[in-house]
Amino acid sequence: MKVLVIGAGNMGLTYSEGMAKSPLLGKQNLKIYDTDPKKITKLNKEPHFDVYDNLEDCLPKADIVFLAVKPFHIAELFKTMAPQINQQQLFVSLMAGVTIDTIKDGLGATKVVRAMPNLPAKVGKGVTSYTESEAVSKVELIMVRNLLDTTGTSIHVETEKFIDASTGISGSGPAYVFYFMQSMLDAALKMGFSAYDSKVLVSNTFEGAIELFNQSDISPETWINRVASKGGTTQAAIDSMDDNNVKQLIEDAAYAAFDRAIELGKEK
Numbered sequence: 081m082k083v084l085v086i087g088a089g090n091m092g093l094t095y096s097e098g099m100a101k102s103p104l105l106g107k108q109n110l111k112i113y114d115t116d117p118k119k120i121t122k123l124n125k126e127p128h129f130d131v132y133d134n135l136e137d138c139l140p141k142a143d144i145v146f147l148a149v150k151p152f153h154i155a156e157l158f159k160t161m162a163p164q165i166n167q168q169q170l171f172v173s174l175m176a177g178v179t180i181d182t183i184k185d186g187l188g189a190t191k192v193v194r195a196m197p198n199l200p201a202k203v204g205k206g207v208t209s210y211t212e213s214e215a216v217s218k219v220e221l222i223m224v225r226n227l228l229d230t231t232g233t234s235i236h237v238e239t240e241k242f243i244d245a246s247t248g249i250s251g252s253g254p255a256y257v258f259y260f261m262q263s264m265l266d267a268a269l270k271m272g273f274s275a276y277d278s279k280v281l282v283s284n285t286f287e288g289a290i291e292l293f294n295q296s297d298i299s300p301e302t303w304i305n306r307v308a309s310k311g312g313t314t315q316a317a318i319d320s321m322d323d324n325n326v327k328q329l330i331e332d333a334a335y336a337a338f339d340r341a342i343e344l345g346k347e348k
């Protein structure tokens with residue numbers, strides 16, 4: 081199986097690194113293509129990849145092609161790709177919003193998997209949702225799942241609506257967590273802690289809370305009650321968040337990302 085990744089940015093490179101480390105593909109079976117000469121020069125120094133700056137040399141020979149460019153790049157990219165593809169090739173899109181029909185129409189292809197990854201894939205802790213077009217066989221879907229799982233874990237969803245929805249939860253989600261972290265770091269610095277101590281306090285708090293959550297069947301709400309003593313400090317913080325409607329605002333933010341994913345799918 082020969083895999084080509086188009087776009088050596090955050091996601092394309094992350095997936096390339098995940099697949100390169102797995103026993104699924106040898107170096108000669110993994111190719112990466114980008115249009116940025118600086119990225120090509122840098123990647124050429126790495127032993128793990130076969131790097132290309134023109135599609136003619138890598139696209140026709142690929143069995144599975146990952147699409148990891150920004151949605152606004154596809155109009156130009158698909159025009160160049162379409163005359164060079166064949167009907168046996170399977171395309172896996174990591175792009176937010178872009179629908180299976182847009183990819184099928186733009187490339188003249190039938191086998192498309194649409195996936196929504198997230199950035200913790202960089203450290204093998206990503207979560208990817210995926211769904212497929214009718215022409216993708218069960219065996220092909222298992223192959224794709226194995227490739228996606230080289231960066232973490234994955235969930236199969238029945239419809240594209242859930243790809244857009246997971247964009248609002250897990251795709252964009254790491255940014256919400258970093259937003260919360262940044263706010264806590266800023267508060268720690270304001271209280272007088274050094275940058276180093278602020279980082280230790282905040283990162284261990286996140287890591288510890290996640291570990292507690294993962295090692296039990298207890299909901300976050302119940303964990304909140306275990307931290308909060310009646311009339312104590314935590315209750316004061318939670319009351320402040322409730323008074324400011326923080327829960328609703330976070331839900332609104334997730335829906336804003338979900339809505340934007342749908343909107344991106346309609347942009348040409």
Ligand SMILES: NC(=O)C1=CN([C@@H]2O[C@H](COP(=O)(O)OP(=O)(O)OC[C@H]3O[C@@H](n4cnc5c(N)ncnc54)[C@H](OP(=O)(O)O)[C@@H]3O)[C@@H](O)[C@H]2O)C=CC1
Binds near residue numbers: 115116157251
């Ligand atoms: N970053 C994230 O956390 C997530 C991103 N995604 C999706 O992944 C996709 C890629 O995002 P991300 O990796 O962050 O973006 P990046 O901008 O980091 O990477 C895109 C890469 O593709 C290159 N490129 C642009 N046009 C072409 C072309 N025609 N042919 C080949 N390469 C090209 C870009 O070069 P240049 O820089 O010169 O334009 C860049 O190197 C997006 O569609 C996004 O929706 C999904 C989930 C999470």
Ligand SMILES: O=C(O)[C@@H]1CCC=N1
Binds near residue numbers: 176247251252
């Ligand atoms: O912000 C974006 O559009 C992409 C999709 C999910 C994360 N980054």
